[in-house]
Amino acid sequence: MKTERYLRQILFHPIGKEGQRRLAESSAVVVGCGAIGSTTASLLVRSGIGYLRVIDRDVLEESNLQRQELFDEEDLREGLPKALAAEKRLRRINSAIRVEGIAADLNPTNAETLLRDAQVILDGTDNFETRLLLNDYALKTGTPWIYSACLGSQALLMDILPGKTLCLRCLVDSVPLPGSLPTCETAGILAPAAKLIASIQTTEALKILTNHPEALISGLVNIDLWKGSFQKVDTQTAPSPTCPACQKGEYEFLNAKGFSLTTTLCGSNAVQITPGGNAENGAKIDLVALSLRLQSALGVDNISQSPYLLKFRLKGREMVIFPDGRALLFGTQDTSLARTLYSQYVGL
Amino acid sequence: MIYLDNAATSFPKPSEVYGEMDEFFRERAANPGRAGYRLSTEAEKGIEMTRKALAGLFGASEPQRLVFTLNATDAINMAIKGLLNPGDHVITTTLEHNAVTRPLNSLERQGVITVTRVRPSPQGFLDPGDIKRAITHKTRLVALVHASNVLGTVQPIGDVGRLARERDLLFLVDAAQSAGLWPVNVEEQCIDLLAFTGHKSLFGPPGTGGLYVGGRVELRPWREGGTGVDSQNPVQPEDMPFRLEGGTPNFVGLAGLKAGVEFVSRTGTDKIRRHGQALTSQLLHALGDDTRFTLYGPPPEAEVGGGPATSPILSLNIRGMEPQVVGTILDESFGIAVRSGLHCAPGTHKEIGSFPQGTVRISPGFFNTGDDIAQVALALKEIASSTAVSSRQ
Numbered sequence: 001m002k003t004e005r006y007l008r009q010i011l012f013h014p015i016g017k018e019g020q021r022r023l024a025e026s027s028a029v030v031v032g033c034g035a036i037g038s039t040t041a042s043l044l045v046r047s048g049i050g051y052l053r054v055i056d057r058d059v060l061e062e063s064n065l066q067r068q069e070l071f072d073e074e075d076l077r078e079g080l081p082k083a084l085a086a087e088k089r090l091r092r093i094n095s096a097i098r099v100e101g102i103a104a105d106l107n108p109t110n111a112e113t114l115l116r117d118a119q120v121i122l123d124g125t126d127n128f129e130t131r132l133l134l135n136d137y138a139l140k141t142g143t144p145w146i147y148s149a150c151l152g153s154q155a156l157l158m159d160i161l162p163g164k165t166l167c168l169r170c171l172v173d174s175v176p177l178p179g180s181l182p183t184c185e186t187a188g189i190l191a192p193a194a195k196l197i198a199s200i201q202t203t204e205a206l207k208i209l210t211n212h213p214e215a216l217i218s219g220l221v222n223i224d225l226w227k228g229s230f231q232k233v234d235t236q237t238a239p240s241p242t243c244p245a246c247q248k249g250e251y252e253f254l255n256a257k258g259f260s261l262t263t264t265l266c267g268s269n270a271v272q273i274t275p276g277g278n279a280e281n282g283a284k285i286d287l288v289a290l291s292l293r294l295q296s297a298l299g300v301d302n303i304s305q306s307p308y309l310l311k312f313r314l315k316g317r318e319m320v321i322f323p324d325g326r327a328l329l330f331g332t333q334d335t336s337l338a339r340t341l342y343s344q345y346v347g348l
Numbered sequence: 349m350i351y352l353d354n355a356a357t358s359f360p361k362p363s364e365v366y367g368e369m370d371e372f373f374r375e376r377a378a379n380p381g382r383a384g385y386r387l388s389t390e391a392e393k394g395i396e397m398t399r400k401a402l403a404g405l406f407g408a409s410e411p412q413r414l415v416f417t418l419n420a421t422d423a424i425n426m427a428i429k430g431l432l433n434p435g436d437h438v439i440t441t442t443l444e445h446n447a448v449t450r451p452l453n454s455l456e457r458q459g460v461i462t463v464t465r466v467r468p469s470p471q472g473f474l475d476p477g478d479i480k481r482a483i484t485h486k487t488r489l490v491a492l493v494h495a496s497n498v499l500g501t502v503q504p505i506g507d508v509g510r511l512a513r514e515r516d517l518l519f520l521v522d523a524a525q526s527a528g529l530w531p532v533n534v535e536e537q538c539i540d541l542l543a544f545t546g547h548k549s550l551f552g553p554p555g556t557g558g559l560y561v562g563g564r565v566e567l568r569p570w571r572e573g574g575t576g577v578d579s580q581n582p583v584q585p586e587d588m589p590f591r592l593e594g595g596t597p598n599f600v601g602l603a604g605l606k607a608g609v610e611f612v613s614r615t616g617t618d619k620i621r622r623h624g625q626a627l628t629s630q631l632l633h634a635l636g637d638d639t640r641f642t643l644y645g646p647p648p649e650a651e652v653g654g655g656p657a658t659s660p661i662l663s664l665n666i667r668g669m670e671p672q673v674v675g676t677i678l679d680e681s682f683g684i685a686v687r688s689g690l691h692c693a694p695g696t697h698k699e700i701g702s703f704p705q706g707t708v709r710i711s712p713g714f715f716n717t718g719d720d721i722a723q724v725a726l727a728l729k730e731i732a733s734s735t736a737v738s739s740r741q
Contacts, residue, residue: 268671272672272676306734308680308681322676322677323680323681324680328673
């Protein structure tokens with residue numbers, strides 16, 4: 001290990017030479033390489049982690065450049081998947097690190113392969129469903145993971161240590177009803193808020209990987225950079241006794257039962273997305289409210305409605321949403337693109 | 349929930365099918381033909397009774413020539429790949445399901461065979477004269493779907509069979525949609541290879557089906573293995589059905605299929621078919637004058653042999669709406685299950701002008717009622733009135 005490169009970090013006492021050595025032998029997986037994921041990946045590679053895997057299903061778009069620090073205009077011209085563009089950039093930042101970019105949609109079929117060997121999992125996702133999948137995998141394998149999210153100027157974070165802290169499922173019963181929450185695409189996102197939470201996320205990962213559990217933040221971090229509010233919510237830190245995931249071992253997202261189903265349709269150039277769980281409960285989306293949220297992002301002329309559905313045009317394609325959350329995306333057979341657009345504009 | 353996707357699989361099944369499978373699986377499901385103990389012999393007897401019941405239904409005098417398969421697709425692959433040799437010519441139609449189309453296309457692309465695809469009339473009926481005209485000195489096989497799974501149109505298999513027999517060609521019939529619904533008689537209709545599935549109009553469970561292999565045909569087995577008999581033989585035995593039935597059969601499924609076939613025999617294919625036809629006709633009349641709908645296939649008065657010439661299948665579209673959207677609304681807002689898309693028969697959609705989006709296919713079954721049809725007609729009309737309008741108010 002080259003100590004010169006990491007000297008300032010080694011001089012920071014809690015890490016020291018021993019921490020740096022541990023770090024060089026450790027591995028982490030970043031799931032989702034957007035605003036949070038790309039900052040976290042960059043910081044971890046600079047810190048001298050041994051191995052980093054970055055998983056992302058999307059291709060870079062111009063609107064990503066405002067906040068996703070691993071990418072630039074040249075990457076945009078090359079049109080690479082973000083995972084591969086990130087891998088290239090991360091290797092340029094630190095060639096001594098083993099970096100692997102995986103362009104894939106994380107789902108119950110591949111999660112156990114793609115997340116294997118992670119000593120910590122970093123949340124850079126944009127949807128609750130994938131977080132609940134990470135949560136299941138983490139609980140099943142005893143892997144710590146760090147929940148992080150950012151919307152507008154607000155950012156959230158929580159360390160989840162299986163067997164020690166509560167898990168994400170303790171806090172939420174199921175995936176929020178599709179279309180019920182704002183997303184970055186409909187409500188926007190302030191880059192500094194994402195970078196701030198990514199910095200905290202990376203710090204938490206460093207504590208885990210250098211064996212400093214005593215320094216971990218307990219509870220939920222809730223920051224609003226615009227309002228200038230910095231809170232740590234300590235209300236509940238113990239697992240919920242009725243949690244199906246961490247108390248009963250029912251991994252409904254990892255075993256596919258609660259996860260959405262995305263299938264290419266016979267005939268039309270179209271993909272169907274069926275969200276998991278909620279339809280069985282008879283829950284319905286408020287299509288009028290969703291339409292209003294979409295209007296600011298897409299323009300009112302791109303949206304139409306009937307009592308049975310909401311339609312919107314998006315990047316040359318058309319998405320049709322039904323009240324139970326099912327959707328058809330016409331104009332593609334790419335199931336991961338369908339999941340991306342669904343989680344971006346409707347919300348999973 | 350109103351289930352109107354019986355052309356995909358019949359649902360529900362007659363209660364005796366569930367009862368027979370449950371009882372058989374709990375009480376008698378020993379491996380047939382693999383040992384001499386009583387349970388094993390009984391299981392084997394169960395399979396032979398199913399074979400006999402099906403041979404009876406299809407007018408086959410040699411039940412042992414009826415072999416069990418996973419489904420119709422499996423049976424068709426067994427027939428096509430076990431029969432055709434380099435240089436053979438096959439006549440088929442553009443109405444076929446992918447179960448026939450794909451194995452033939454694949455052999456054609458590999459340069460093994462040549463294929464002529466005969467087109468139907470605009471209403472979806474085949475002219476046997478067109479098949480006759482396509483015959484060459486290399487023609488070995490005519491492969492024809494009995495009832496179209498998109499239009500329900502029924503082809504004159506007897507006429508084509510007799511024509512094939514006269515010209516010494518072999519005749520393969522895909523009876524996936526017709527077995528149990530229309531009279532099929534391998535001897536009278538000169539059928540050399542009859543492929544059928546158990547889970548549609550024979551009311552059996554999925555994973556059951558079969559291939560009748562007539563006496564004029566010798567198939568290369570494509571699945572070789574244990575038969576429970578003639579085990580000292582280093583290769584697959586010559587005797588039917590063992591020649592084509594390697595491996596443990598789905599005997600629990602076949603017990604259910606036997607109960608389904610008995611239900612069909614007891615009720616009568618004519619009664620079952622007429623019930624479905626009456627429902628399709630009711631729907632056709634409910635929607636026929638409404639210009640918002642495009643209805644595919646022949647008009648209700650089309651007849652063959654003195655009766656309606658279609659199976660209980662109606663394909664339609666609402667003008668200006670994707671069939672998948674209509675199907676989802678029917679399910680989501682009305683609790684009605686239908687199938688949208690190409691139904692694995694892209695050639696048919698090209699013929700009727702519904703390619704590539706496909707159609708909404710409504711296929712009533714024996715357990716549907718006139719009330720179900722009234723509800724689907726009402727729902728379709730409501731959906732047709734609900735064209736999406738711009739959110740700009």
